[in-house]
Structures are given as C-alpha cells and as structure tokens.
Amino acid sequence: MTVVYDQAHQLAQAVKESNEFQTLKSLQAQVNAEETIKRMFENFRQKQLELHMKQMQGQQITEQEKQQIQQLFNTVQLNPTISKLLEAEQRLNVMLEDVMKIVMEPTKEFYKEP
Amino acid sequence: MTVVYDQAHQLAQAVKESNEFQTLKSLQAQVNAEETIKRMFENFRQKQLELHMKQMQGQQITEQEKQQIQQLFNTVQLNPTISKLLEAEQRLNVMLEDVMKIVMEPTKEFYKEP
Ligand SMILES: [Ca+2]
Numbered sequence A, B: 001m002t003v004v005y006d007q008a009h010q011l012a013q014a015v016k017e018s019n020e021f022q023t024l025k026s027l028q029a030q031v032n033a034e035e036t037i038k039r040m041f042e043n044f045r046q047k048q049l050e051l052h053m054k055q056m057q058g059q060q061i062t063e064q065e066k067q068q069i070q071q072l073f074n075t076v077q078l079n080p081t082i083s084k085l086l087e088a089e090q091r092l093n094v095m096l097e098d099v100m101k102i103v104m105e106p107t108k109e110f111y112k113e114p
C-alpha cells in the first residue's frame, strides 16, 4: 500500500509543478490583486456554484437562471485576466480528468459485464 | 504535462499491483467460479446500484427499499467468499479515496476562502 501512497504523493507534486497549475495560480493572484475584479469574479463563481449545487441535488435550473449565469459569464469574460483565468481553469480540469481516468483505469475490470 | 501523465501511469500501475487490488481480483474470480454464488452476488449488486442511481438523481429511497437491500445484504453476507469480497472492495475503496485526496490536495488552494 505504501508504494501506492508514494506514487500518489509524486503525482500530486507533478500536478503542483505543472504549467497548468502554475498558470492558474498566477492568474488567480492577478485577479485577486484588484478589488473590483476580485469581487466581480467571486460574484460569478458564487452564482455558478449555487446552480451546480442545485443540479447535484437533482433540482432543475430555470430558464431565467440559465440566462442569468450566461449574462454574468459574458460580462466577467470581458475582463482579459478573468477570461484567461477561466481558460486556465479549464485546462487544469481537463488534465485532472485525464489523470483520474488513467489512475482509475485498472479498477474498471471490476465493473465489466461478464 | 507529460511528467504528470507519467506519474499518473505509475500510480495506476501501483494500484494494480497492490494487495488490495490483487485480493479483490482473486475473490471476484472465486465468486464468479460458482454460478449460484455469482448470480446471488450480481442480484445484490444490481439492486445496490439501482438505489445508488436513485440517490444520485436526487430521489428518495423508500423504507421498503432500505429494508430490502439490508435483507439482501444480510443474505449474501452469509456466503464467506462474498463476505470477503465486500470487505476487499471496501479496503480498495478506502485506499482509492485516500489516493484521490492526496492527488487533489494541491488544487484545494483554488477553493480557499480569501
Ligand atoms: Ca512516480
């Protein structure tokens, strides 16, 4: 088991040292450096998380809520730093999804139809 | 990024070679080797997954369904091989949860309250 944990820690370190991670960290610092930009982004992120929570609880998102978050997104995207941050988030998320797929791949044989 | 993917593959290999994984694999082969045991386990597993899907979709599990799965569990547990398999599953799941926590740890700073 300790081999597994060692490899897990090495992977965590590789994630932390990756371009994807470092870029996002840098952009987040840039966004947080300006109070109005920071607040604008946090407002958007909060609304985004609320809708996500609703969906997780099996609740429907209303048309009005969909339009509201789309408009919020269109607005915050106008700020170049926030725009780059959202793209950097996306790239990190894609990398992490790939990582999860790779790591969980061996366990798929336990879910095979016989 | 390739460092990350290399480490991810090494971690996957470590998971595959772990006692937890090999034990579960062996017990699954033992369960599948006897048609009645296999069917009994698959029936239980199917019911378990159905209830899990319901919960994921935000639906309530009825008292009757709770009792039904509990009874099914009590019954399949009487078979020693199935009982060991369920324990082996649990141990593998715990290890994988730990692994996920370790790997995702660096990304927690992006969710910190400022
Ligand atoms: Ca490694």
Ligand SMILES: [Ca+2]
Binding pocket: A083, A087
């Ligand atoms: Ca763009």
